[in-house]
Amino acid sequence: xSAAFAAVDWGSSHVRLWLMDAQGxxxxxxxxxxxxxxxxxxxxAILEDHLSAFGAPEGLPVFACGMVGARQGWVxxxxxxxxxxxxxxxxxxxxxxxxxxxxxxxxxxSQGSPADVMRGEETQLAGLVETLQPGAALACLPxxxxxxxxxxxxxxxxxxxxxTGELFAVLREQSILRHSLIDAEPASGPSEPFRAACAEIxxxxxxxxxxxxxxxxxxLSGTNANDSAARLSxxxxxxxxxxARQRFAGSNKPVLLVASGTMRALYEAALELAGLQFTHxxxxxxxxxxxxxxxxxxxxxxx
Amino acid sequence: xSAAFAAVDWGSSHVRLWLMDAQGxxxxxxxxxxxxxxxxxxxxAILEDHLSAFGAPEGLPVFACGMVGARQGWVxxxxxxxxxxxxxxxxxxxxxxxxxxxxxxxxxxSQGSPADVMRGEETQLAGLVETLQPGAALACLPxxxxxxxxxxxxxxxxxxxxxTGELFAVLREQSILRHSLIDAEPASGPSEPFRAACAEIxxxxxxxxxxxxxxxxxxLSGTNANDSAARLSxxxxxxxxxxARQRFAGSNKPVLLVASGTMRALYEAALELAGLQFTHxxxxxxxxxxxxxxxxxxxxxxx
Numbered sequence: 001x002s003a004a005f006a007a008v009d010w011g012s013s014h015v016r017l018w019l020m021d022a023q024g025x026x027x028x029x030x031x032x033x034x035x036x037x038x039x040x041x042x043x044x045a046i047l048e049d050h051l052s053a054f055g056a057p058e059g060l061p062v063f064a065c066g067m068v069g070a071r072q073g074w075v076x077x078x079x080x081x082x083x084x085x086x087x088x089x090x091x092x093x094x095x096x097x098x099x100x101x102x103x104x105x106x107x108x109x110s111q112g113s114p115a116d117v118m119r120g121e122e123t124q125l126a127g128l129v130e131t132l133q134p135g136a137a138l139a140c141l142p143x144x145x146x147x148x149x150x151x152x153x154x155x156x157x158x159x160x161x162x163x164t165g166e167l168f169a170v171l172r173e174q175s176i177l178r179h180s181l182i183d184a185e186p187a188s189g190p191s192e193p194f195r196a197a198c199a200e201i202x203x204x205x206x207x208x209x210x211x212x213x214x215x216x217x218x219x220l221s222g223t224n225a226n227d228s229a230a231r232l233s234x235x236x237x238x239x240x241x242x243x244a245r246q247r248f249a250g251s252n253k254p255v256l257l258v259a260s261g262t263m264r265a266l267y268e269a270a271l272e273l274a275g276l277q278f279t280h281x282x283x284x285x286x287x288x289x290x291x292x293x294x295x296x297x298x299x300x301x302x303x
Numbered sequence: 304x305s306a307a308f309a310a311v312d313w314g315s316s317h318v319r320l321w322l323m324d325a326q327g328x329x330x331x332x333x334x335x336x337x338x339x340x341x342x343x344x345x346x347x348a349i350l351e352d353h354l355s356a357f358g359a360p361e362g363l364p365v366f367a368c369g370m371v372g373a374r375q376g377w378v379x380x381x382x383x384x385x386x387x388x389x390x391x392x393x394x395x396x397x398x399x400x401x402x403x404x405x406x407x408x409x410x411x412x413s414q415g416s417p418a419d420v421m422r423g424e425e426t427q428l429a430g431l432v433e434t435l436q437p438g439a440a441l442a443c444l445p446x447x448x449x450x451x452x453x454x455x456x457x458x459x460x461x462x463x464x465x466x467t468g469e470l471f472a473v474l475r476e477q478s479i480l481r482h483s484l485i486d487a488e489p490a491s492g493p494s495e496p497f498r499a500a501c502a503e504i505x506x507x508x509x510x511x512x513x514x515x516x517x518x519x520x521x522x523l524s525g526t527n528a529n530d531s532a533a534r535l536s537x538x539x540x541x542x543x544x545x546x547a548r549q550r551f552a553g554s555n556k557p558v559l560l561v562a563s564g565t566m567r568a569l570y571e572a573a574l575e576l577a578g579l580q581f582t583h584x585x586x587x588x589x590x591x592x593x594x595x596x597x598x599x600x601x602x603x604x605x606x
Binding site: 071079110111112114115116117145160161162163164166167170171174175176204205206207208209210211212213215216217219220221236239240242243244246247 | 374382413414415417418419420448463464465466467469470473474477478479507508509510511512513514515516518519520522523524539542543545546547549550
């Protein structure tokens with residue numbers, strides 16, 4: 001058993017844990033649906049259950065990031081304000097009072113104006129900067145709440161959140177558009193309606209004026225649910241990129257897309273349509289690299 | 304009893320009926336929650352119940368508009384395509400097979416590109432053009448699905464739908480923003496946070512990049528629910544006006560705002576911030592004036 005520490009990505013709805021060795025290699029992985037919302041009052045027990053399933057020795061230190069550090073989490077890890085070096089999320093980690101082992105929770109980042117916060121993505125960013133070319137980049141982390149962050153070396157200059165994934169879900173399930181969308185199958189990649197919608201909205205960014213057209217297209221032309229959903233996805237992702245391009249217009253930096261699977265394919269198509277240069281990184285690798293960097297910062301805790 | 308006809312505004316969730324005389328004056332009014340969705344298979348019975356409560360004589364003709372003419376309504380009244388004269392919604396009204404009296408349902412309007420539809424608002428527009436100065440106007444009809452229509456005399460040149468009211472509802476109740484919004488009281492008018500949000504988004508129209516800031520403002524600055532809701536309202540109405548201004552940019556026409564109560568106050572404040580000239584009209588008067596014009600078109604049916 002060469003375990004040196006455990007790395008934990010503890011979000012709102014899920015928790016993922018990795019048993020790691022001193023070189024940052026994964027020895028074992030576990031996940032469960034015991035996210036922050038469900039884990040209220042049971043954080044220590046859930047953690048110990050997973051560690052015990054790993055066969056983790058007593059005293060093995062744990063480094064965690066994500067909503068576990070929110071006010072409603074296990075212990076609040078107060079936000080670090082940007083601009084900041086990403087080292088600050090290591091030095092300002094909060095230690096949990098837990099008798100079995102050291103548990104450190106990394107803080108999120110906050111921005112005063114425009115007001116914004118992140119929890120979890122800062123650890124991915126910390127992992128990414130280790131592998132980045134020296135210089136500047138604009139990281140794009142798609143998701144329920146997509147994050148864009150402007151990086152300069154290992155500094156975060158500023159960031160922005162877009163409700164892209166959440167808007168897709170509530171419009172698909174709760175709005176008048178559900179009549180045209182609810183039967184759609186999950187997208188497998190960027191279809192022609194996705195590209196067309198994306199190209200269209202990249203002209204002017206007008207999302208609100210195009211949403212009802214999805215319902216009208218269903219009524220007037222019998223557009224099928226898959227094509228309607230692809231159009232909504234193209235509009236939302238296109239509007240996100242349109243807005244991010246405006247927000248970070250001065251930066252002129254290449255985009256580092258942190259996504260996998262279908263999401264990666266959709267964003268790559270959209271970034272191409274927007275004429276933006278981009279490279280790709282893996283989100284899972286990034287969060288583990290960030291937690292490994294946190295662990296190295298606290299090497300004196302390793303067993 | 305000087306009743307000449309009954310006018311009915313039959314929407315998705317509500318029905319409103321007026322007993323009218325030959326001069327278009329209201330003799331009596333009724334309303335109920337038997338909208339198109341609930342009235343499936345019972346349209347005739349619901350109508351006759353209301354008319355019987357009015358003491359309406361057999362044979363009294365009925366002129367109806369709204370979702371009652373949708374495919375899922377009583378009888379489908381196929382859309383009239385724009386550009387069109389508003390007279391066409393009278394001549395293309397569909398007569399229901401109903402043995403008690405003549406019942407005519409006015410059609411909605413459709414637009415091929417961008418795809419769009421309306422049902423009910425076209426009758427308000429027909430009522431409005433009767434009272435308009437000759438010339439051109441841009442009508443703004445706020446609501447769950449706000450409509451903007453470009454008028455030229457009694458012609459509808461084109462129109463656009465914005466999901467403003469529906470986005471407010473689903474974001475307030477279903478999204479991450481609910482944590483910051485759910486305790487808000489209904490707005491009584493344009494507060495300072497409403498105006499600030501509206502002025503801000505009128506600069507660039509970027510809605511998606513500002514939504515999460517409502518949650519972040521609650522977390523970082525403890526913004527209260529009423530101010531957060533006012534901000535969301537200001538962002539949504541501002542984004543609607545930003546987009547409408549772009550869409551109808553060439554028209555350079557004064558805006559005719561068709562709204563009442565708080566909605567009127569909010570839109571007036573937003574239109575002022577956008578630097579748009581506007582006048583005001585009453586939505587209830589407009590729909591009755593439109594149905595009265597329909598009734599005059601079919602004067603041979605009056606008893």
